[in-house]
Amino acid sequence: MCGVKCITFALWINILSVITDKNDFKVELTPRMPVNHVGADLELTCRVNACPVNVTFQWRVLLDNFHGGISKNEQTVSRLLIRNITVKHNIALVCKATCEGNSRENTSYIKVFSFPQDPVLGKIKSLIANQTQTLNCTVHNVYPVERIKIEWLRGDETLHVDDTGFPSDSVQSYSSVFNYTPSVWDLGKNISCKATLNITEIGLEKTRNSNAEYGPGTITLSNNNHSVKLGEHLEITCHADGNPKPTILWWKEETEPAQNKSQNEKLIINNASWSQAGWYRCDARNAVGSQQMRVKVIVLGPPNIPKIQLSHTGDPKEGENITILCSSDDGSAGLTLYRQSQSAVSRALNESAVLLNIPSVQITDGGIYICEAKNGVGTERSTINITVEAQVKLVKKPDLPVAILPVAILPAVGSVSLLTIAGLLIRYCRNKARTNSGDITLS
Ligand SMILES: *[C@@H]1O[C@H](CO)[C@@H](O)[C@H](O)[C@H]1NC(C)=O
Ligand SMILES: *[C@@H]1O[C@H](CO)[C@@H](O)[C@H](O)[C@H]1NC(C)=O
Ligand SMILES: *[C@@H]1O[C@H](CO)[C@@H](O)[C@H](O)[C@H]1NC(C)=O
Ligand SMILES: *[C@@H]1O[C@H](CO)[C@@H](O)[C@H](O)[C@H]1NC(C)=O
Ligand SMILES: *[C@@H]1O[C@H](CO)[C@@H](O)[C@H](O)[C@H]1NC(C)=O
Ligand SMILES: *[C@@H]1O[C@H](CO)[C@@H](O)[C@H](O)[C@H]1NC(C)=O
Ligand SMILES: *[C@@H]1O[C@H](CO)[C@@H](O)[C@H](O)[C@H]1NC(C)=O
Numbered sequence: 136m137c138g139v140k141c142i143t144f145a146l147w148i149n150i151l152s153v154i155t156d157k158n159d160f161k162v163e164l165t166p167r168m169p170v171n172h173v174g175a176d177l178e179l180t181c182r183v184n185a186c187p188v189n190v191t192f193q194w195r196v197l198l199d200n201f202h203g204g205i206s207k208n209e210q211t212v213s214r215l216l217i218r219n220i221t222v223k224h225n226i227a228l229v230c231k232a233t234c235e236g237n238s239r240e241n242t243s244y245i246k247v248f249s250f251p252q253d254p255v256l257g258k259i260k261s262l263i264a265n266q267t268q269t270l271n272c273t274v275h276n277v278y279p280v281e282r283i284k285i286e287w288l289r290g291d292e293t294l295h296v297d298d299t300g301f302p303s304d305s306v307q308s309y310s311s312v313f314n315y316t317p318s319v320w321d322l323g324k325n326i327s328c329k330a331t332l333n334i335t336e337i338g339l340e341k342t343r344n345s346n347a348e349y350g351p352g353t354i355t356l357s358n359n360n361h362s363v364k365l366g367e368h369l370e371i372t373c374h375a376d377g378n379p380k381p382t383i384l385w386w387k388e389e390t391e392p393a394q395n396k397s398q399n400e401k402l403i404i405n406n407a408s409w410s411q412a413g414w415y416r417c418d419a420r421n422a423v424g425s426q427q428m429r430v431k432v433i434v435l436g437p438p439n440i441p442k443i444q445l446s447h448t449g450d451p452k453e454g455e456n457i458t459i460l461c462s463s464d465d466g467s468a469g470l471t472l473y474r475q476s477q478s479a480v481s482r483a484l485n486e487s488a489v490l491l492n493i494p495s496v497q498i499t500d501g502g503i504y505i506c507e508a509k510n511g512v513g514t515e516r517s518t519i520n521i522t523v524e525a526q527v528k529l530v531k532k533p534d535l536p537v538a539i540l541p542v543a544i545l546p547a548v549g550s551v552s553l554l555t556i557a558g559l560l561i562r563y564c565r566n567k568a569r570t571n572s573g574d575i576t577l578s
Contacts, residue, residue, distance in 0.1 A: 159185075160183050160184055160185045160186050160232075160234050160237075160239060161183070161184045161185075161239065162181060162182070162183055162230060162231075162232045162239040162240060162241040163180075163181070163182045163183075163184065163241065164179065164180070164181050164182075164230045164241035164242065164243050165179070165180050165182075165243075166179070166243065167243055167244070168243070168244050168245075168246065168337065169243065169245050169246070170246045170247075170248065170334075170337055170339055171220045171224070171245065171246070171247055171248075172220070172247075172248060172249060172250075172251070173220055173221060173222060173247060173248070173249035173251075173276075173278060173306060174219055174220065174249075174251075175219075175220050176216065176217065176218045176219070176220070177216075177217045177220055177224075177245065178214060178215065178216045178217075179194075179204075179214070179215045179217075179228065179230070179243055180212065180213075180214050180215075181194075181212070181213045181214075181215070181230035181232060181241070182211060182212045182213075183211040183212075183232045183234060183239075184211075186210075186211055186232075186234035186235070187235070188210075188234065188235060189208075189210045189211075190208075190210065190211050190213075190232045190233065190234050191232070191233040191234075192206065192208050192213035192230060192231070192232055192233075193230075193231040193233075194206055194213070194215050194228065194229070194230055194231075195228075195229050195231065196226050196227065196228055196229070197227075201215075201228060203217055203223075203224065204216055204217040204218070205218075213230065213232075215228075215230075220245075220247055221247070222247050222249070222278050222304065222305060222306060224245050224247050225245060225246060225247045226245055227242050227243070227244050227245075228242065228243045228244075228245055229241070229242050229243075230242075230243070246334070246337045246339070247278065248278055248279065248332060248334060248339060248341075249276050249277055249278035249306045250274070250276075250277055250278075250283075250330075250332045250341050250343065251275070251276050252274070252275055252276070252343070253330075253343045253344065253345045254272045254273060254274045254285070254328045254329075254330045254343060254344075254345045255272070255273045255274075255275065255345065256270070256271070256272050256326075256328050256345050256346070256347045256348070257270065257271040257272075257347075258347075258348045258349065258350075258423050259326075259347055259348070259349035259350065259423070260349070260350050260423060260424045261349070261350045261351065261352045261423075261424045261426060262317055262326075262349045262350070262352040262353075262376065262377075263317070263352035263353050264317055264318060264319040264321075264322065264352065264353045265316060265317070265318065265319075266316065266317075266352075267314050267315065267316045268314070268315050268316075268317070269312060269313070269314050269315075270287065270312070270313045270314075270315050270326070270328075270347065271310060271311070271312050271313075272285055272287070272310065272311045272313075272328035272330070272345070273308055273309065273310040273311075274308065274309050274310075274330045274343070275308045276306045276307075276308065277300075277306065277307055277308065277309055277332065278303075278305070278306045278307065279302065279303070279334070280300040280301070280302070280303050280307040280309050281300045281301060281302040281303070282300070282332055282333055282334050283298070283300050283309050283330060283331070283332050284296065284297070284298035284330070284331045284333065285297040285298070285309070285311035285328060285329070285330050285331075286328070286329040286330075286331070287311070287313050287315070287326070287327075287328060287329075288326070288327045288328075288329060289317070289321045289324050289325070289326055289327075290321070290324030290325065294313070294315060295311075295313045295315075297311035297313070311328070317352075319353065319355075322353060322355070322374075322376040323374075323376050325346045325347070325378055326346065326347040326349065326378075327344055327345060327346045327347065328344070328345050328347070329342060329343075329344045330342070330343050330344075346378055347378065348378050348379065348421075348422070348423050349376075349377055349378055349423055349424075350377055350381075350420075350421060350423035350424020350425065350426070351375035351376060351377040351381045351419040351420065351421065351424060351425065351426040352375075352376060352377070352426060353375070353376065353426075354373060354374065354375045354417060354419060354426055354427070354428040355373075355374045355375075356371055356372065356373055356374070356417070356428070356430065357370075357371055357372035357373075357374070358371060361430050361431060361432050361433060362432070362433035362434070362435050363404060363407040363432065363433070363434055363435065364407065364434075364435045364436070364511075364512055365407055365408070365409070365434055365435065365436040365512070366406050366407060366408075367406075367407055368403075368404065368405050368406070368407070369402075369403075369404040369407060369432065370401060370402065370403050370404070371385075371401070371402045371415075371417075371430065372400050372401050372402075373385065373400045373401075373402070373417035373419065373428065374400065375400075375417075375419030375426060377419065377421045377423065377424075378421070378423075379421045379422060379423075380421065381419040381420055381421040381425075381426075382419070382420055382421065383399060383400035383417065383418070383419045384396075384397055384398075384399070384400075384417075384418050385397035385400075385401075385402040385415055385416070385417055385418075386415065386416045386418055387413065387414075387415055387416075388413065388414040388415065388416055388429070389413050389414055393416065396415065400417075402415060402417070402430075404432065407434045408434065409434055409436065411432065411434060412432055412433055412434035413431070413432060414429055414430070414431050414432075415429070415430045415431075415432055416428070416429050416430070417429075417430065435510065435511055435512045436512055436513070437510070437512050437513030437514070437515060438463065438465045438468030438508040438509065438510045438512075438513065438514070438515050439463055439464055439465035439468070439508065439515065440508070440515045440516075440517060441461055441462060441463040441465075441468070441470060441506045441507070441508040441515060441516070441517050442460075442461070442462050442463070442506070442517060443459065443460070443461050443472075443504065443505075443506035443517040443518065443519045444459070444460045444462075444519075445457060445458075445459055445460075445519060445521060446458040446459070446460070450521070450522045450523065450524050451496050451521070451523055451524070452496075452523070452524045452525075452526045453496065453497060453498055453523055453524065453525050453526035454495050454496065454497075454526050455495070455496050456492070456493070456494050456495065456496075457492070457493050457496045457521075458490055458491065458492045458493075459472060459490065459491045459493075459504050459519065459521070460484075460488060460489075460490045461481070461488065461489050461490070461491075461506030461507075461517075462487055462488040462489075462506075463487050463488075463508045464487065465487075465508060465510075466486055466487055468508035468509060468510045468515075469508070469509050469510065470483075470487070470488070470489045470506065470507065470508055470509075471489065471506075471507045471509070472489045472490070472491050472504065472505070472506050472507070473504070473505055473507070474502055474503070474504050474505070475502060475503040475504070475505055475518075489506075491504070496523050497523065498523045498525060499523075500521070500523055501521050501522050501523040502520070502521065503518050503519070503520055503521075504518065504519050504521060505517070505518050506518070506519075
């Protein structure tokens with residue numbers, strides 16, 4: 136089936152194999168495609184599978200001998216040790232083996248990269264919602280720098296990607312600058328800079344990650360109601376974002392020095408008392424910065440007893456202009472001023488006083504007036520009993536002024552006894568009084 140041609144071919148193959156037998160050797164070079172970090176050591180092994188005599192080895196790059204390493208040869212093996220790899224070692228290194236005058240060679244493609252450290256992030260003093268911050272992330276000693284990609288993340292979300300490194304034949308640093316405006320939704324999530332060196336053609340992908348350190352910025356509180364009824368319970372939790380996690384404590388202000396009121400972020404007031412009212416401060420701090428927020432805790436109880444006053448001392452008289460003032464030293468209470476079983480129109484002066492003005496008071500205006508202070512917890516009242524005095528129509532003056540009479544008459548009627556004058560005066564007055572029927576008020 137094979138035929139003459141076929142036999143000839145087989146024979147030829149056989150002859151060839153006999154001729155090349157002692158020279159038909161292979162050169163194995165390992166590793167074939169080493170990927171090495173700058174600074175590392177690399178050992179290449181060049182091995183000849185079959186040679187009856189010692190093999191002569193030559194290591195070279197392109198056409199030149201390679202001098203960057205130390206080689207050790209045995210009969211059929213040569214080992215080349217390259218110490219402290221640099222970017223200059225990004226080469227195709229050839230091992231040439233000569234056995235009995237015949238040479239074979241093999242090549243190792245060395246790839247070098249450098250990515251020794253995690254990215255370095257600038258510290259951020261304080262990260263405040265809606266305020267733009269310039270963030271900086273640097274990767275040092277990178278090679279090849281054009282293969283580096285920097286990603287900015289908040290939690291798992293990518294905020295920004297930077298991969299515009301220019302090619303360079305040396306180890307370089309690369310920085311990414313990013314203007315970041317945090318939103319309140321992002322609070323509590325780490326900001327990280329993720330650097331990736333990706334050399335796909337040799338299957339190299341290395342990632343290094345760093346979290347930004349930042350001081351507390353925006354402080355938020357668990358609830359916005361900071362008032363508590365006397366004897367009841369109030370709890371306010373203070374939240375602040377930061378890395379490292381800030382230490383959060385509550386302090387009571389208005390005491391010298393301020394008093395610590397919590398072991399953590401919770402301010403707890405049990406059985407509220409008056410003395411617990413006032414300004415508190417939530418203080419959040421970490422190694423990078425600190426932030427404070429002030430909160431006024433209001434303790435609600437029945438209002439203080441209000442004060443009611445009349446503009447006059449003593450009872451007012453009919454026709455007089457009177458003012459009733461209702462006031463309180465308790466700013467949280469609402470004040471009203473009214474006449475008992477009536478509603479009176481009072482005018483608010485300010486948050487702690489109302490007044491009622493009666494420009495011409497009448498007897499019928501007399502009675503009980505009530506000043507009432509009311510808040511969410513209770514009501515307190517003060518009253519005043521106003522009696523309006525009837526105003527006397529002044530007696531019509533006599534023709535002869537009484538007071539002047541003795542002075543005018545005395546010298547003229549020296550002989551007339553004082554008794555007679557007195558008697559005359561009394562009679563005169565009585566007559567005068569009778570003519571004006573009505574009250575006599577000496578005022
Ligand atoms: C081969 O090399 C070894 C040393 O590696 C040496 O001891 C030996 O004598 C050599 N053999 C010949 C035939 O040159
Ligand atoms: C490695 O090489 C670099 C640059 O050539 C040099 O700065 C460094 O000192 C060397 N390191 C060692 C351990 O020899
Ligand atoms: C944020 O980063 C710090 C280290 O910088 C780490 O200890 C912490 O667990 C991280 N927090 C989250 C929520 O990943
Ligand atoms: C609450 O405080 C008041 C006044 O200090 C005290 O008399 C009362 O016993 C306290 N109540 C409780 C439940 O602790
Ligand atoms: C409110 O008005 C009263 C009366 O004029 C005055 O005594 C008081 O100081 C005022 N209070 C405030 C808070 O202005
Ligand atoms: C009554 O007195 C008040 C001040 O006490 C004054 O403001 C007001 O104008 C007076 N009214 C009249 C009618 O005189
Ligand atoms: C208010 O005073 C008048 C006169 O002093 C008195 O007659 C009246 O009983 C008093 N009213 C009240 C409720 O005390």
